[in-house]
Amino acid sequence: MAAEEPVAPPRDCPACPRLAAFREENRAKWPDWRNAPVPSFGTAGARLLIVGLAPGLQGANRTGRPFTGDWAGDLLYATLLKFGFADGVYDERPDDGLTLVGARITNAVRCVPPQNKPEGAEIAACRPYLAGELAALADGAAVVALGRIAHDSLCRALGVRLKAAPFGHGAEHALERLRLFDSYHCSRYNTNTGVLTTEMFETVFARVRTYVDGAS
Ligand code: SF4
Numbered sequence: 001m002a003a004e005e006p007v008a009p010p011r012d013c014p015a016c017p018r019l020a021a022f023r024e025e026n027r028a029k030w031p032d033w034r035n036a037p038v039p040s041f042g043t044a045g046a047r048l049l050i051v052g053l054a055p056g057l058q059g060a061n062r063t064g065r066p067f068t069g070d071w072a073g074d075l076l077y078a079t080l081l082k083f084g085f086a087d088g089v090y091d092e093r094p095d096d097g098l099t100l101v102g103a104r105i106t107n108a109v110r111c112v113p114p115q116n117k118p119e120g121a122e123i124a125a126c127r128p129y130l131a132g133e134l135a136a137l138a139d140g141a142a143v144v145a146l147g148r149i150a151h152d153s154l155c156r157a158l159g160v161r162l163k164a165a166p167f168g169h170g171a172e173h174a175l176e177r178l179r180l181f182d183s184y185h186c187s188r189y190n191t192n193t194g195v196l197t198t199e200m201f202e203t204v205f206a207r208v209r210t211y212v213d214g215a216s
């Protein structure tokens with residue numbers, strides 16, 4: 001039986017005044033863009049949940065699908081296709097027909113923040129939506145945190161002490177219900193500076209594939 005779709009924030013969610021103001025600014029500048037909380041992509045209750053930081057201004061905030069339309073999506077979707085977590089062709093558009101296979105993608109913060117930098121209060125305000133995504137997962141599901149902010153918010157949502165599960169690229173944490181895998185975020189900045197290479201990113205997803213396939 002499919003899991004129930006977790007609650008998503010309303011289009012005009014007022015919880016983060018700074019982000020709501022930025023949203024209005026962007027609506028005036030680019031009326032054809034989404035400029036609203038970006039919904040998760042993929043079936044609820046999948047065996048794998050990938051958690052990014054927040055929509056990119058010209059990526060998900062423009063197209064309305066997580067990681068779609070900017071560099072971070074190029075690397076993420078190529079990797080998901082390579083490891084069998086996606087099917088079809090990624091063409092940087094929400095109507096490219098790409099589907100996720102046993103996977104779902106969400107963000108720790110659903111609205112685009114200025115300079116890609118959400119504030120602590122904003123991350124906390126959006127956490128209930130992340131908690132809803134986690135609650136929909138079956139026991140033993142894999143969760144990939146893309147970056148420290150996603151990792152920390154996941155831990156807080158799960159009631160896990162950050163010291164008990166420190167973030168580190170390639171780190172793996174066996175939590176009570178879920179298995180958490182960490183990766184540096186696949187942002188253009190991280191890949192341009194060599195903080196994250198394609199090989200490093202693929203190594204994480206190869207490990208996730210093995211775990212999800214039951215060989216843990
Ligand atoms: S970031 Fe989340 S909590 Fe804040 S306004 Fe957007 S949807 Fe609401």
